[in-house]
Amino acid sequence: MDNTNHKKALINSEIALFLRGLIIGKVLTLMVIGGLLWWLLKPNLSSRSSVDSSSNQSFNRVSSTASNFKTVTDVPNAAFNYGGSTAWASIRQLVDSQIQSDRPELQLRYVDPVNSSPGSSSGIRMLLDGKLDFAQSSRPLTDEEQAIAKERGFSLEQRQVGMDGIAVVVNPSLKVSGLTVDQLRQIYLGRITNWNQVGGPNLPITPLSQRPEDADTVIFSSNSDLKGQALGSNVQYVYSTTEAVRQLSKIPGAVYYASARSVVPQCSVKALPLGQNSGQLITPYREPMISPEQCPRQRNQLNTQAIKDGSYPIIANLFVIIKQNKGREEQIGYAYTKLLLTDQGQKAIEQAGFVGVH
CATH class of the missing domain: 3.40.190.10 (Periplasmic binding protein-like II)
Known part of the structure:
Protein backbone atom coordinates (compact mmCIF):
# COMPACT_ATOMS: atom_id res chain seq x y z
CA MET A 1 0.00 0.00 0.00
CA ASP A 2 2.81 2.31 0.88
CA ASN A 3 4.64 1.37 -2.35
CA THR A 4 1.54 2.05 -4.39
CA ASN A 5 1.11 5.54 -2.84
CA HIS A 6 4.80 6.24 -3.34
CA LYS A 7 4.56 5.34 -7.05
CA LYS A 8 1.49 7.56 -7.49
CA ALA A 9 3.32 10.48 -5.87
CA LEU A 10 6.29 10.02 -8.21
CA ILE A 11 4.00 9.89 -11.26
CA ASN A 12 2.16 13.05 -10.17
CA SER A 13 5.47 14.83 -9.59
CA GLU A 14 6.76 13.87 -13.04
CA ILE A 15 3.48 15.03 -14.66
CA ALA A 16 3.72 18.36 -12.84
CA LEU A 17 7.33 18.82 -13.96
CA PHE A 18 6.37 17.95 -17.54
CA LEU A 19 3.47 20.42 -17.57
CA ARG A 20 5.63 23.15 -16.00
CA GLY A 21 8.30 22.58 -18.64
CA LEU A 22 5.72 22.63 -21.39
CA ILE A 23 4.30 25.97 -20.16
CA ILE A 24 7.76 27.53 -19.80
CA GLY A 25 8.65 26.29 -23.26
CA LYS A 26 5.55 27.90 -24.78
CA VAL A 27 6.23 31.17 -22.98
CA LEU A 28 9.81 31.21 -24.25
CA THR A 29 8.59 30.38 -27.76
CA LEU A 30 6.09 33.27 -27.66
CA MET A 31 8.80 35.64 -26.41
CA VAL A 32 11.12 34.61 -29.23
CA ILE A 33 8.35 35.02 -31.82
CA GLY A 34 7.33 38.40 -30.32
CA GLY A 35 10.91 39.62 -30.38
CA LEU A 36 11.29 38.52 -33.97
CA LEU A 37 8.10 40.30 -35.00
CA TRP A 38 9.19 43.49 -33.20
CA TRP A 39 12.52 43.37 -34.97
CA LEU A 40 10.87 42.86 -38.37
CA LEU A 41 8.33 45.65 -37.79
CA LYS A 42 10.76 48.17 -36.29
CA PRO A 43 11.92 49.62 -39.66
CA ASN A 44 8.29 50.13 -40.75
CA LEU A 45 7.38 51.89 -37.50
CA SER A 46 10.48 54.03 -37.78
CA SER A 47 9.67 54.77 -41.39
CA ARG A 48 6.06 55.71 -40.48
CA SER A 49 7.27 58.06 -37.76
CA SER A 50 9.66 59.61 -40.24
CA VAL A 51 6.84 60.10 -42.77
CA ASP A 52 4.58 61.71 -40.12
CA SER A 53 7.39 64.04 -39.08
CA SER A 54 8.14 64.89 -42.69
CA SER A 55 4.44 65.57 -43.31
CA ASN A 56 4.26 67.94 -40.32
CA GLN A 57 7.38 69.76 -41.44
CA SER A 58 5.97 70.07 -44.94
CA PHE A 59 2.69 71.49 -43.52
CA ASN A 60 4.64 74.01 -41.44
CA ARG A 61 6.67 75.05 -44.46
CA VAL A 62 3.53 75.59 -46.51
CA SER A 63 1.89 77.55 -43.66
CA SER A 64 4.86 79.85 -43.21
CA THR A 65 5.59 80.39 -46.92
CA ALA A 66 5.55 84.13 -47.59
CA SER A 67 2.64 85.14 -49.84
CA ASN A 68 2.47 88.21 -52.02
CA PHE A 69 0.17 90.02 -54.42
CA ASP A 164 -6.56 101.23 -35.82
CA GLY A 165 -7.32 103.16 -32.65
CA ILE A 166 -9.77 106.00 -32.15
CA ALA A 167 -7.96 109.04 -30.82
CA VAL A 168 -9.44 112.06 -29.06
CA VAL A 169 -7.77 115.33 -30.03
CA VAL A 170 -8.02 118.83 -28.56
CA ASN A 171 -6.43 122.25 -28.93
CA PRO A 172 -2.73 122.00 -27.92
CA SER A 173 -3.22 124.70 -25.27
CA LEU A 174 -5.83 122.71 -23.34
CA LYS A 175 -4.52 121.39 -20.01
CA VAL A 176 -6.28 118.05 -19.46
CA SER A 177 -4.50 114.86 -18.37
CA GLY A 178 -6.87 112.58 -20.27
CA LEU A 179 -10.40 111.16 -20.41
CA THR A 180 -12.12 107.93 -19.56
CA VAL A 181 -14.23 106.30 -22.26
CA ASP A 182 -17.38 107.07 -20.27
CA GLN A 183 -16.42 110.76 -19.90
CA LEU A 184 -15.92 110.96 -23.66
CA ARG A 185 -19.36 109.50 -24.32
CA GLN A 186 -20.97 111.82 -21.74
CA ILE A 187 -19.35 114.78 -23.50
CA TYR A 188 -20.94 113.79 -26.81
CA LEU A 189 -24.30 113.10 -25.18
CA GLY A 190 -24.26 116.65 -23.79
CA ARG A 191 -24.04 115.62 -20.12
CA ILE A 192 -20.51 116.94 -19.54
CA THR A 193 -20.27 120.45 -20.94
CA ASN A 194 -17.27 122.09 -19.21
CA TRP A 195 -13.65 120.93 -19.02
CA ASN A 196 -13.63 121.61 -15.26
CA GLN A 197 -15.93 118.58 -14.88
CA VAL A 198 -13.08 116.33 -16.00
CA GLY A 199 -10.16 118.00 -14.22
CA GLY A 200 -9.48 120.76 -16.76
CA PRO A 201 -9.92 124.55 -16.81
CA ASN A 202 -13.21 126.38 -16.52
CA LEU A 203 -13.85 126.32 -20.25
CA PRO A 204 -16.95 125.28 -22.22
CA ILE A 205 -16.53 122.09 -24.25
CA THR A 206 -17.23 122.31 -27.98
CA PRO A 207 -17.61 118.74 -29.29
CA LEU A 208 -16.99 118.37 -33.02
CA SER A 209 -18.29 115.37 -34.97
CA GLN A 210 -19.24 114.10 -38.36
CA ARG A 211 -22.96 113.55 -38.66
CA PRO A 212 -23.93 110.08 -37.37
CA GLU A 213 -25.28 109.06 -40.79
CA ASP A 214 -21.88 109.86 -42.37
CA ALA A 215 -19.61 108.91 -39.48
CA ASP A 216 -16.27 107.31 -40.30
CA THR A 217 -15.69 105.88 -36.81
CA VAL A 218 -17.85 105.32 -33.72
CA ILE A 219 -17.16 105.75 -30.00
CA PHE A 220 -20.18 103.81 -28.80
CA SER A 221 -19.46 100.11 -28.48
CA SER A 222 -22.67 98.82 -30.07
CA ASN A 223 -25.86 99.92 -31.78
CA SER A 224 -27.82 99.51 -28.55
CA ASP A 225 -25.76 102.19 -26.78
CA LEU A 226 -27.12 104.82 -29.16
CA LYS A 227 -30.76 103.77 -29.24
CA GLY A 228 -32.90 106.63 -28.00
CA GLN A 229 -29.86 108.79 -27.19
CA ALA A 230 -29.30 111.75 -29.48
CA LEU A 231 -25.98 113.55 -29.48
CA GLY A 232 -25.87 116.71 -27.37
CA SER A 233 -27.28 119.96 -28.73
CA ASN A 234 -23.85 121.56 -28.33
CA VAL A 235 -22.23 119.18 -30.85
CA GLN A 236 -21.01 121.01 -33.96
CA TYR A 237 -20.98 118.92 -37.13
CA VAL A 238 -18.09 118.99 -39.57
CA TYR A 239 -17.73 117.67 -43.10
CA SER A 240 -14.43 115.88 -42.55
CA THR A 241 -11.49 115.28 -40.21
CA THR A 242 -9.54 117.92 -42.13
CA GLU A 243 -12.18 120.51 -41.30
CA ALA A 244 -12.28 119.36 -37.67
CA VAL A 245 -8.52 119.78 -37.28
CA ARG A 246 -8.78 123.36 -38.60
CA GLN A 247 -11.57 124.12 -36.11
CA LEU A 248 -9.59 122.64 -33.20
CA SER A 249 -6.72 125.05 -33.79
CA LYS A 250 -9.18 127.97 -33.54
CA ILE A 251 -11.44 126.88 -30.63
CA PRO A 252 -9.60 126.42 -27.28
CA GLY A 253 -12.32 124.16 -25.82
CA ALA A 254 -12.98 122.01 -28.89
CA VAL A 255 -12.66 118.22 -28.95
CA TYR A 256 -12.90 115.67 -31.79
CA TYR A 257 -12.49 111.91 -32.22
CA ALA A 258 -11.24 110.13 -35.32
CA SER A 259 -8.89 107.49 -36.64
CA ALA A 260 -5.72 107.60 -34.53
CA ARG A 261 -3.63 107.00 -37.64
CA SER A 262 -5.18 110.12 -39.19
CA VAL A 263 -4.93 112.59 -36.30
CA VAL A 264 -2.07 111.49 -34.02
CA PRO A 265 0.66 112.77 -36.43
CA GLN A 266 -1.06 116.16 -36.92
CA CYS A 267 0.98 119.16 -35.73
CA SER A 268 -1.92 121.49 -34.85
CA VAL A 269 -3.76 119.20 -32.38
CA LYS A 270 -2.98 117.28 -29.20
CA ALA A 271 -4.11 113.68 -28.66
CA LEU A 272 -5.38 112.84 -25.16
CA PRO A 273 -4.65 109.63 -23.22
CA LEU A 274 -7.76 107.44 -22.83
CA GLY A 275 -8.70 104.72 -20.36
CA GLN A 276 -11.53 102.63 -19.01
CA ASN A 277 -10.85 104.42 -15.72
CA SER A 278 -8.83 107.48 -14.73
CA GLY A 279 -6.10 105.36 -13.16
CA GLN A 280 -5.24 103.59 -16.40
CA LEU A 281 -4.87 106.17 -19.14
CA ILE A 282 -3.14 104.93 -22.31
CA THR A 283 -1.67 107.26 -24.92
CA PRO A 284 -2.64 106.74 -28.58
CA TYR A 285 0.89 107.89 -29.49
CA ARG A 286 4.29 106.42 -28.71
CA GLU A 287 5.85 108.17 -25.76
CA PRO A 288 7.46 110.60 -25.27
CA MET A 289 4.99 112.93 -26.92
CA ILE A 290 6.34 115.20 -29.65
CA SER A 291 5.45 118.83 -28.89
CA PRO A 292 3.89 121.10 -31.56
CA GLU A 293 7.17 123.07 -31.64
CA GLN A 294 9.06 119.95 -32.78
CA CYS A 295 6.50 119.21 -35.51
CA PRO A 296 6.75 118.69 -38.51
CA ARG A 297 10.46 117.85 -38.17
CA GLN A 298 9.23 115.07 -35.91
CA ARG A 299 5.72 113.72 -35.67
CA ASN A 300 3.89 111.63 -33.11
CA GLN A 301 3.52 108.00 -34.18
CA LEU A 302 0.67 105.59 -33.52
CA ASN A 303 1.01 103.47 -30.35
CA THR A 304 0.72 100.24 -32.33
CA GLN A 305 1.72 98.06 -29.36
CA ALA A 306 -1.19 99.27 -27.21
CA ILE A 307 -3.60 98.63 -30.09
CA LYS A 308 -2.11 95.20 -30.76
CA ASP A 309 -2.26 94.03 -27.15
CA GLY A 310 -5.72 95.54 -26.54
CA SER A 311 -4.68 97.88 -23.73
CA TYR A 312 -5.81 100.95 -25.69
CA PRO A 313 -9.53 101.27 -24.84
CA ILE A 314 -11.14 102.13 -28.20
CA ILE A 315 -10.07 100.03 -31.17
Whole structure:
Protein backbone atom coordinates (compact mmCIF):
# COMPACT_ATOMS: atom_id res chain seq x y z
CA MET A 1 0.00 0.00 0.00
CA ASP A 2 2.81 2.31 0.88
CA ASN A 3 4.64 1.37 -2.35
CA THR A 4 1.54 2.05 -4.39
CA ASN A 5 1.11 5.54 -2.84
CA HIS A 6 4.80 6.24 -3.34
CA LYS A 7 4.56 5.34 -7.05
CA LYS A 8 1.49 7.56 -7.49
CA ALA A 9 3.32 10.48 -5.87
CA LEU A 10 6.29 10.02 -8.21
CA ILE A 11 4.00 9.89 -11.26
CA ASN A 12 2.16 13.05 -10.17
CA SER A 13 5.47 14.83 -9.59
CA GLU A 14 6.76 13.87 -13.04
CA ILE A 15 3.48 15.03 -14.66
CA ALA A 16 3.72 18.36 -12.84
CA LEU A 17 7.33 18.82 -13.96
CA PHE A 18 6.37 17.95 -17.54
CA LEU A 19 3.47 20.42 -17.57
CA ARG A 20 5.63 23.15 -16.00
CA GLY A 21 8.30 22.58 -18.64
CA LEU A 22 5.72 22.63 -21.39
CA ILE A 23 4.30 25.97 -20.16
CA ILE A 24 7.76 27.53 -19.80
CA GLY A 25 8.65 26.29 -23.26
CA LYS A 26 5.55 27.90 -24.78
CA VAL A 27 6.23 31.17 -22.98
CA LEU A 28 9.81 31.21 -24.25
CA THR A 29 8.59 30.38 -27.76
CA LEU A 30 6.09 33.27 -27.66
CA MET A 31 8.80 35.64 -26.41
CA VAL A 32 11.12 34.61 -29.23
CA ILE A 33 8.35 35.02 -31.82
CA GLY A 34 7.33 38.40 -30.32
CA GLY A 35 10.91 39.62 -30.38
CA LEU A 36 11.29 38.52 -33.97
CA LEU A 37 8.10 40.30 -35.00
CA TRP A 38 9.19 43.49 -33.20
CA TRP A 39 12.52 43.37 -34.97
CA LEU A 40 10.87 42.86 -38.37
CA LEU A 41 8.33 45.65 -37.79
CA LYS A 42 10.76 48.17 -36.29
CA PRO A 43 11.92 49.62 -39.66
CA ASN A 44 8.29 50.13 -40.75
CA LEU A 45 7.38 51.89 -37.50
CA SER A 46 10.48 54.03 -37.78
CA SER A 47 9.67 54.77 -41.39
CA ARG A 48 6.06 55.71 -40.48
CA SER A 49 7.27 58.06 -37.76
CA SER A 50 9.66 59.61 -40.24
CA VAL A 51 6.84 60.10 -42.77
CA ASP A 52 4.58 61.71 -40.12
CA SER A 53 7.39 64.04 -39.08
CA SER A 54 8.14 64.89 -42.69
CA SER A 55 4.44 65.57 -43.31
CA ASN A 56 4.26 67.94 -40.32
CA GLN A 57 7.38 69.76 -41.44
CA SER A 58 5.97 70.07 -44.94
CA PHE A 59 2.69 71.49 -43.52
CA ASN A 60 4.64 74.01 -41.44
CA ARG A 61 6.67 75.05 -44.46
CA VAL A 62 3.53 75.59 -46.51
CA SER A 63 1.89 77.55 -43.66
CA SER A 64 4.86 79.85 -43.21
CA THR A 65 5.59 80.39 -46.92
CA ALA A 66 5.55 84.13 -47.59
CA SER A 67 2.64 85.14 -49.84
CA ASN A 68 2.47 88.21 -52.02
CA PHE A 69 0.17 90.02 -54.42
CA LYS A 70 1.33 87.93 -57.38
CA THR A 71 0.40 84.63 -55.71
CA VAL A 72 -3.28 85.52 -55.20
CA THR A 73 -5.64 83.70 -57.55
CA ASP A 74 -9.03 84.75 -58.97
CA VAL A 75 -8.13 88.44 -59.29
CA PRO A 76 -10.53 89.82 -61.93
CA ASN A 77 -9.26 91.59 -65.02
CA ALA A 78 -11.42 94.71 -64.95
CA ALA A 79 -11.96 98.17 -63.43
CA PHE A 80 -13.90 98.58 -60.17
CA ASN A 81 -15.23 101.46 -58.07
CA TYR A 82 -14.56 101.55 -54.35
CA GLY A 83 -14.54 104.04 -51.47
CA GLY A 84 -15.55 104.59 -47.89
CA SER A 85 -13.57 105.33 -44.74
CA THR A 86 -11.30 108.37 -44.79
CA ALA A 87 -9.07 106.54 -42.29
CA TRP A 88 -8.10 104.25 -45.17
CA ALA A 89 -6.54 107.16 -47.10
CA SER A 90 -2.96 106.03 -46.45
CA ILE A 91 -3.86 102.45 -47.46
CA ARG A 92 -5.33 103.70 -50.72
CA GLN A 93 -2.21 105.77 -51.31
CA LEU A 94 0.43 103.19 -50.37
CA VAL A 95 -1.06 99.69 -50.43
CA ASP A 96 -3.48 99.96 -53.33
CA SER A 97 -0.83 101.54 -55.53
CA GLN A 98 1.43 98.53 -54.81
CA ILE A 99 -1.42 96.14 -55.66
CA GLN A 100 -2.06 97.78 -59.00
CA SER A 101 1.67 97.83 -59.78
CA ASP A 102 1.93 94.06 -59.20
CA ARG A 103 -1.50 93.23 -60.68
CA PRO A 104 -1.96 95.67 -63.59
CA GLU A 105 -5.02 93.73 -64.79
CA LEU A 106 -6.89 95.11 -61.76
CA GLN A 107 -7.91 98.78 -61.85
CA LEU A 108 -9.30 100.44 -58.70
CA ARG A 109 -11.11 103.77 -58.92
CA TYR A 110 -11.87 105.71 -55.73
CA VAL A 111 -15.30 107.38 -55.79
CA ASP A 112 -16.33 110.20 -53.44
CA PRO A 113 -19.94 110.50 -52.24
CA VAL A 114 -21.98 113.20 -53.96
CA ASN A 115 -24.31 114.57 -51.27
CA SER A 116 -22.54 113.59 -48.04
CA SER A 117 -19.12 113.62 -46.45
CA PRO A 118 -16.76 110.71 -47.17
CA GLY A 119 -16.59 108.01 -44.50
CA SER A 120 -17.44 104.44 -43.59
CA SER A 121 -21.19 105.10 -43.44
CA SER A 122 -21.42 106.89 -46.77
CA GLY A 123 -19.26 104.21 -48.41
CA ILE A 124 -21.50 101.40 -47.18
CA ARG A 125 -24.56 103.37 -48.29
CA MET A 126 -23.03 103.74 -51.78
CA LEU A 127 -22.32 99.99 -51.85
CA LEU A 128 -25.95 99.28 -50.96
CA ASP A 129 -27.09 101.67 -53.72
CA GLY A 130 -24.92 99.99 -56.36
CA LYS A 131 -22.51 102.92 -56.73
CA LEU A 132 -19.49 100.98 -55.39
CA ASP A 133 -18.27 97.44 -56.00
CA PHE A 134 -16.85 97.13 -52.46
CA ALA A 135 -16.33 99.46 -49.50
CA GLN A 136 -13.66 100.16 -46.93
CA SER A 137 -14.87 100.67 -43.36
CA SER A 138 -13.43 101.62 -39.98
CA ARG A 139 -16.44 100.24 -38.12
CA PRO A 140 -18.55 97.08 -38.19
CA LEU A 141 -21.77 96.80 -40.15
CA THR A 142 -24.97 97.80 -38.40
CA ASP A 143 -28.15 95.72 -38.16
CA GLU A 144 -29.92 98.35 -40.24
CA GLU A 145 -27.38 98.07 -43.08
CA GLN A 146 -27.70 94.28 -43.06
CA ALA A 147 -31.49 94.60 -43.17
CA ILE A 148 -31.38 96.98 -46.16
CA ALA A 149 -29.12 94.56 -48.02
CA LYS A 150 -31.51 91.69 -47.34
CA GLU A 151 -34.46 93.73 -48.61
CA ARG A 152 -32.53 94.30 -51.85
CA GLY A 153 -31.81 90.63 -52.41
CA PHE A 154 -28.21 90.25 -51.27
CA SER A 155 -26.15 90.27 -48.07
CA LEU A 156 -23.09 92.15 -46.83
CA GLU A 157 -20.03 90.53 -45.30
CA GLN A 158 -17.26 92.26 -43.37
CA ARG A 159 -13.72 90.88 -43.50
CA GLN A 160 -11.17 92.35 -41.07
CA VAL A 161 -7.76 93.18 -42.55
CA GLY A 162 -6.24 95.55 -39.97
CA MET A 163 -6.65 97.57 -36.76
CA ASP A 164 -6.56 101.23 -35.82
CA GLY A 165 -7.32 103.16 -32.65
CA ILE A 166 -9.77 106.00 -32.15
CA ALA A 167 -7.96 109.04 -30.82
CA VAL A 168 -9.44 112.06 -29.06
CA VAL A 169 -7.77 115.33 -30.03
CA VAL A 170 -8.02 118.83 -28.56
CA ASN A 171 -6.43 122.25 -28.93
CA PRO A 172 -2.73 122.00 -27.92
CA SER A 173 -3.22 124.70 -25.27
CA LEU A 174 -5.83 122.71 -23.34
CA LYS A 175 -4.52 121.39 -20.01
CA VAL A 176 -6.28 118.05 -19.46
CA SER A 177 -4.50 114.86 -18.37
CA GLY A 178 -6.87 112.58 -20.27
CA LEU A 179 -10.40 111.16 -20.41
CA THR A 180 -12.12 107.93 -19.56
CA VAL A 181 -14.23 106.30 -22.26
CA ASP A 182 -17.38 107.07 -20.27
CA GLN A 183 -16.42 110.76 -19.90
CA LEU A 184 -15.92 110.96 -23.66
CA ARG A 185 -19.36 109.50 -24.32
CA GLN A 186 -20.97 111.82 -21.74
CA ILE A 187 -19.35 114.78 -23.50
CA TYR A 188 -20.94 113.79 -26.81
CA LEU A 189 -24.30 113.10 -25.18
CA GLY A 190 -24.26 116.65 -23.79
CA ARG A 191 -24.04 115.62 -20.12
CA ILE A 192 -20.51 116.94 -19.54
CA THR A 193 -20.27 120.45 -20.94
CA ASN A 194 -17.27 122.09 -19.21
CA TRP A 195 -13.65 120.93 -19.02
CA ASN A 196 -13.63 121.61 -15.26
CA GLN A 197 -15.93 118.58 -14.88
CA VAL A 198 -13.08 116.33 -16.00
CA GLY A 199 -10.16 118.00 -14.22
CA GLY A 200 -9.48 120.76 -16.76
CA PRO A 201 -9.92 124.55 -16.81
CA ASN A 202 -13.21 126.38 -16.52
CA LEU A 203 -13.85 126.32 -20.25
CA PRO A 204 -16.95 125.28 -22.22
CA ILE A 205 -16.53 122.09 -24.25
CA THR A 206 -17.23 122.31 -27.98
CA PRO A 207 -17.61 118.74 -29.29
CA LEU A 208 -16.99 118.37 -33.02
CA SER A 209 -18.29 115.37 -34.97
CA GLN A 210 -19.24 114.10 -38.36
CA ARG A 211 -22.96 113.55 -38.66
CA PRO A 212 -23.93 110.08 -37.37
CA GLU A 213 -25.28 109.06 -40.79
CA ASP A 214 -21.88 109.86 -42.37
CA ALA A 215 -19.61 108.91 -39.48
CA ASP A 216 -16.27 107.31 -40.30
CA THR A 217 -15.69 105.88 -36.81
CA VAL A 218 -17.85 105.32 -33.72
CA ILE A 219 -17.16 105.75 -30.00
CA PHE A 220 -20.18 103.81 -28.80
CA SER A 221 -19.46 100.11 -28.48
CA SER A 222 -22.67 98.82 -30.07
CA ASN A 223 -25.86 99.92 -31.78
CA SER A 224 -27.82 99.51 -28.55
CA ASP A 225 -25.76 102.19 -26.78
CA LEU A 226 -27.12 104.82 -29.16
CA LYS A 227 -30.76 103.77 -29.24
CA GLY A 228 -32.90 106.63 -28.00
CA GLN A 229 -29.86 108.79 -27.19
CA ALA A 230 -29.30 111.75 -29.48
CA LEU A 231 -25.98 113.55 -29.48
CA GLY A 232 -25.87 116.71 -27.37
CA SER A 233 -27.28 119.96 -28.73
CA ASN A 234 -23.85 121.56 -28.33
CA VAL A 235 -22.23 119.18 -30.85
CA GLN A 236 -21.01 121.01 -33.96
CA TYR A 237 -20.98 118.92 -37.13
CA VAL A 238 -18.09 118.99 -39.57
CA TYR A 239 -17.73 117.67 -43.10
CA SER A 240 -14.43 115.88 -42.55
CA THR A 241 -11.49 115.28 -40.21
CA THR A 242 -9.54 117.92 -42.13
CA GLU A 243 -12.18 120.51 -41.30
CA ALA A 244 -12.28 119.36 -37.67
CA VAL A 245 -8.52 119.78 -37.28
CA ARG A 246 -8.78 123.36 -38.60
CA GLN A 247 -11.57 124.12 -36.11
CA LEU A 248 -9.59 122.64 -33.20
CA SER A 249 -6.72 125.05 -33.79
CA LYS A 250 -9.18 127.97 -33.54
CA ILE A 251 -11.44 126.88 -30.63
CA PRO A 252 -9.60 126.42 -27.28
CA GLY A 253 -12.32 124.16 -25.82
CA ALA A 254 -12.98 122.01 -28.89
CA VAL A 255 -12.66 118.22 -28.95
CA TYR A 256 -12.90 115.67 -31.79
CA TYR A 257 -12.49 111.91 -32.22
CA ALA A 258 -11.24 110.13 -35.32
CA SER A 259 -8.89 107.49 -36.64
CA ALA A 260 -5.72 107.60 -34.53
CA ARG A 261 -3.63 107.00 -37.64
CA SER A 262 -5.18 110.12 -39.19
CA VAL A 263 -4.93 112.59 -36.30
CA VAL A 264 -2.07 111.49 -34.02
CA PRO A 265 0.66 112.77 -36.43
CA GLN A 266 -1.06 116.16 -36.92
CA CYS A 267 0.98 119.16 -35.73
CA SER A 268 -1.92 121.49 -34.85
CA VAL A 269 -3.76 119.20 -32.38
CA LYS A 270 -2.98 117.28 -29.20
CA ALA A 271 -4.11 113.68 -28.66
CA LEU A 272 -5.38 112.84 -25.16
CA PRO A 273 -4.65 109.63 -23.22
CA LEU A 274 -7.76 107.44 -22.83
CA GLY A 275 -8.70 104.72 -20.36
CA GLN A 276 -11.53 102.63 -19.01
CA ASN A 277 -10.85 104.42 -15.72
CA SER A 278 -8.83 107.48 -14.73
CA GLY A 279 -6.10 105.36 -13.16
CA GLN A 280 -5.24 103.59 -16.40
CA LEU A 281 -4.87 106.17 -19.14
CA ILE A 282 -3.14 104.93 -22.31
CA THR A 283 -1.67 107.26 -24.92
CA PRO A 284 -2.64 106.74 -28.58
CA TYR A 285 0.89 107.89 -29.49
CA ARG A 286 4.29 106.42 -28.71
CA GLU A 287 5.85 108.17 -25.76
CA PRO A 288 7.46 110.60 -25.27
CA MET A 289 4.99 112.93 -26.92
CA ILE A 290 6.34 115.20 -29.65
CA SER A 291 5.45 118.83 -28.89
CA PRO A 292 3.89 121.10 -31.56
CA GLU A 293 7.17 123.07 -31.64
CA GLN A 294 9.06 119.95 -32.78
CA CYS A 295 6.50 119.21 -35.51
CA PRO A 296 6.75 118.69 -38.51
CA ARG A 297 10.46 117.85 -38.17
CA GLN A 298 9.23 115.07 -35.91
CA ARG A 299 5.72 113.72 -35.67
CA ASN A 300 3.89 111.63 -33.11
CA GLN A 301 3.52 108.00 -34.18
CA LEU A 302 0.67 105.59 -33.52
CA ASN A 303 1.01 103.47 -30.35
CA THR A 304 0.72 100.24 -32.33
CA GLN A 305 1.72 98.06 -29.36
CA ALA A 306 -1.19 99.27 -27.21
CA ILE A 307 -3.60 98.63 -30.09
CA LYS A 308 -2.11 95.20 -30.76
CA ASP A 309 -2.26 94.03 -27.15
CA GLY A 310 -5.72 95.54 -26.54
CA SER A 311 -4.68 97.88 -23.73
CA TYR A 312 -5.81 100.95 -25.69
CA PRO A 313 -9.53 101.27 -24.84
CA ILE A 314 -11.14 102.13 -28.20
CA ILE A 315 -10.07 100.03 -31.17
CA ALA A 316 -11.34 100.56 -34.71
CA ASN A 317 -11.12 97.42 -36.81
CA LEU A 318 -10.57 97.89 -40.53
CA PHE A 319 -13.05 95.94 -42.67
CA VAL A 320 -13.50 95.26 -46.35
CA ILE A 321 -17.27 95.26 -46.92
CA ILE A 322 -18.19 92.67 -49.54
CA LYS A 323 -21.45 92.54 -51.47
CA GLN A 324 -22.50 88.88 -51.58
CA ASN A 325 -24.56 88.70 -54.76
CA LYS A 326 -22.74 85.96 -56.74
CA GLY A 327 -21.63 88.67 -59.18
CA ARG A 328 -18.57 90.72 -60.08
CA GLU A 329 -18.93 92.76 -56.88
CA GLU A 330 -18.56 89.64 -54.76
CA GLN A 331 -15.58 88.48 -56.82
CA ILE A 332 -13.63 91.73 -56.46
CA GLY A 333 -14.53 92.05 -52.76
CA TYR A 334 -13.03 88.67 -51.94
CA ALA A 335 -10.04 89.20 -54.25
CA TYR A 336 -9.20 92.57 -52.67
CA THR A 337 -9.52 91.04 -49.18
CA LYS A 338 -7.18 88.18 -50.12
CA LEU A 339 -4.63 90.66 -51.46
CA LEU A 340 -4.63 92.63 -48.21
CA LEU A 341 -4.31 89.45 -46.12
CA THR A 342 -1.15 88.24 -47.90
CA ASP A 343 2.15 88.73 -46.09
CA GLN A 344 2.94 91.54 -48.52
CA GLY A 345 -0.44 93.16 -47.91
CA GLN A 346 -0.16 92.98 -44.13
CA LYS A 347 3.35 94.44 -44.22
CA ALA A 348 2.12 97.27 -46.43
CA ILE A 349 -0.80 97.97 -44.07
CA GLU A 350 1.69 98.32 -41.22
CA GLN A 351 3.88 100.59 -43.37
CA ALA A 352 0.77 102.72 -43.87
CA GLY A 353 0.66 103.20 -40.08
CA PHE A 354 -1.87 100.60 -38.96
CA VAL A 355 -1.70 97.26 -37.17
CA GLY A 356 -2.00 94.03 -39.15
CA VAL A 357 -4.17 91.08 -38.12
CA HIS A 358 -1.58 88.34 -38.72
